Amino acid sequence: MSLEAIQKVADAEQEGQKRIADAHAEARQLLADAEKSGEALIKEVRAGAAEEHKKLMRQAEERAEVKAREIDREARAEGDKLRQTAKQHLNEAADYIVRKVVGR
Numbered sequence: 001m002s003l004e005a006i007q008k009v010a011d012a013e014q015e016g017q018k019r020i021a022d023a024h025a026e027a028r029q030l031l032a033d034a035e036k037s038g039e040a041l042i043k044e045v046r047a048g049a050a051e052e053h054k055k056l057m058r059q060a061e062e063r064a065e066v067k068a069r070e071i072d073r074e075a076r077a078e079g080d081k082l083r084q085t086a087k088q089h090l091n092e093a094a095d096y097i098v099r100k101v102v103g104r
Helices: 003-102
Strands: none
16 A cells, blocks of 8 residues: 555544544534523423413412402391391390290
């Protein structure tokens, strides 16, 4: 084999080693980029989930407040109704007590 041919083989081997090293470097960079992208996406999803959680909590609190006001309104109405009924029977109760005490 001539010296020139040996040099071409050596150059080709060296070029092949360089390409392999470049490919490994590119693969490492692609992996690093993918990890960064994945981490960024995870952060984005977590932030979105946190916002959705806050939104749902606000909605639940609003519904609870509306329901509490409704229950309060119904309880007050029921209390008013009971007071009216009690007032209507107050004179009857007083007469009954007087009859029992006086003995009529």
